[in-house]
Amino acid sequence: MTDVLLAERRPAEFADAPARVDRSRRHRRRRWAVLVGSIALVGVALGSLLFDATQANHRYDRARHSLRITRGTTVVVARDLAAARIDLHLVTEQVGTDSNALTQDTSQLEGARSALSAAQAHVFEQASLLNALHGCLAGVEQALNALAVGNQSKAADALKWVAAPCSTAVKASG
Amino acid sequence: MVVGGVVAVALLGAAIWYDADAHVRAGAEASTLRAAELHLATLRHDKAVTDYADAVTTTTRNNLQSSIGTTLNQLAGVEASLNNANAGASLEGLGITALHTCLGGVQDALFSIGAHDNPGAAKAISAVSGPCASLDGGANAGLVYPFDFPDPDVTLFGQTYYAYATNSVAGNIQIISSSDLTHWTSVGNALPSLPGWAKPNETWAPSVARVNGTYLMYYTADFAPSGTQCVSVAAASGPQGPFIDNSVLPLECQQSLGGSIDPSVFIGADGTPYLDWKSGGPGSSKIWSQQLNAAGTAFAPGTNPTQLLAPDQAWEGGTVEAPDLVLANGRYLLFFSGNDWNSANYAVGVARCAGPSGPCTDASPSPILSSGTETSGPGGESVFVDTGGKFWIAFHAWVPGAVGFPNSRDLYLRPLDLSGPLPSVAAPGSG
DSSP states (O other), X not given: XXXXXXXXXXXXXXXXXXXXXXXXXXXXXXXXXXXXXXXXXXXXXXXXXXXXXXXXXXXXXHHHHHHHHHHHHHHHHHHHHHHHHHHHHHHHHHHHHHHHHHHHHHHHHHHHHHHHHHHHHHHHHHHHHHHHHHHHHHHHHHHHHHHHTTOHHHHHHHHHHTXXXXXXXXXXXX | XXXXXXXXXXXXXXXXXXXXXXXXXXXXXXXXXXXXXXXXXXXXXXXHHHHHHXXXXXXXXXXXXXXXXXXHHHHHHXXXXXXXXXXXXXXXXXXXXXXXXXXXXXXXXXXXXHTTOHHHHHHHHHHTHHHHHHHHTOGGGTEEEOSOOOSOEEEEETTEEEEEESSBTTBSSEXXXXXXXXXXXXEEESOSSOOTTEEEEEEEEEEEEEETTEEEEEEEEEETTTTEEEEEEEEESSTTOOOBOOOSSOSBOOGGGTOEEXXXXXXXXXXXXXXXXXXXXXXXXXXXXXXXXXXXXXXXXXXXXXXXXXXOSGGGTTOEEEEEEEEETTEEEEEEEESOTTSTTOEEEEEEESSTTOOEEESOSSOSBOOOSSOEEEEEXXXXXXXXXXXXXXXXXXXXXXXXXXXXXXEEEEEEEOSSSSOEEOOTTOO
């Protein structure tokens, strides 16, 4: 820069000195302007780049933070999912076991109901036979008592009244 | 300038590289984040699906378990009912077996009676006494002989108890015996033949005692010429008979009072025998006493009947009969039956007496033994002492629901507590 300024001060050029001075000045100004503009442009570019990089870094940080949270959440959810799957598996197995048990219990219940029906029918039949036997016995005993004191008519009446239950008892008894 | 330019370019290049790198890293991280979020979303979806499936399956399982619980409850109920039904069937089976056995014995007895084989008939029913007793359901009331055995008189001779009763299956006067008061077997007919004046099939209410080494049986028979009920006496060398009555006339008839019935011999503390009995019918009945001679075969000379009791209580329904005088703890207690013998109103009362010949007054306005859940119309009682010196009361009763002739009046025995001011009939087994 100093060399440029010294060159501009040569005597041969003193005649056109004012114009040259103006041109030089303008030229210098232009160069300074270019220099300043370039510097400013580079600064702006650098600033923009740095700003953009900073923004990108911020995005990176946020993404990384979110990723860390997401991964943590993923671990938790995966653990919960695993637990839920285990639970589901257990419950499914229980459903299978319970289904089998219910089938067996239902079958057993049906069997018991059938047995109960048969037993109740048997009880009913036996109750009928008991009633018939009781009635028959009462009449035969009355006949015995009456005949024992020579009362043949009462004895005959007693036997006649219990003919039906005695007949039933005989049939039921085989 | 150049240096500055180079520096600027370098700075710019570095800045650009840095910026690009930042973008690349940010982009990669964002991409990774998206992938992670997508994975998380997938996991969450899977979790939601699994939770839903779990909830549905759990509901299904709970429903199943509820159904199992319900089914098991029903099963328990059905099995309980089944057990009850089986137990009922088993009891019925026992009852049917008992009924068959009892009915078989009674039928055999009926055939024997039809063939005039009273001893055979008595043996036939005696053999099925146990099964028949289980059917009458009187175990808690003291039932010991489940056949017609009216107006029982139970006495201990030696180590054996003898029970005598009104004519029925075994013959004119029935005898059964026991060594434990629980198991009774038929001995037969105590009075195989009747005196000439007595009408057949009308012999009732015996009372037996050992007097001067002879066993005497006082009983009621229908005096054929007049149709009056009279008292007579028969003798035997042993308590099982046969008792022989060679009388040409009855011992007592009281025809003007409507006849004499229900004799009961009482041996006083000094050994003097007395006879108590009842005269008349419903509305005019009275209970009498008269001293017997030393042999017990006739009334003591110079004695007359004295009235012990007449009906005066509402429950007696105008009738007192079946006397049995007891000396216990220095007190004379007259046990008697009241009301209609052929009904459930029949019952047993007690009176206090000043002595064997009275006078007597009712000890209570109510009977000491009357119809209950297991017996109807108890009466015809006699009081006796067992081998241990304890008092018992023997009586007949109908089975509830089978009251009135020709139903059976079964034999019952119950301990008798004479320690209190009023005798009380205890529960079986408490003696």
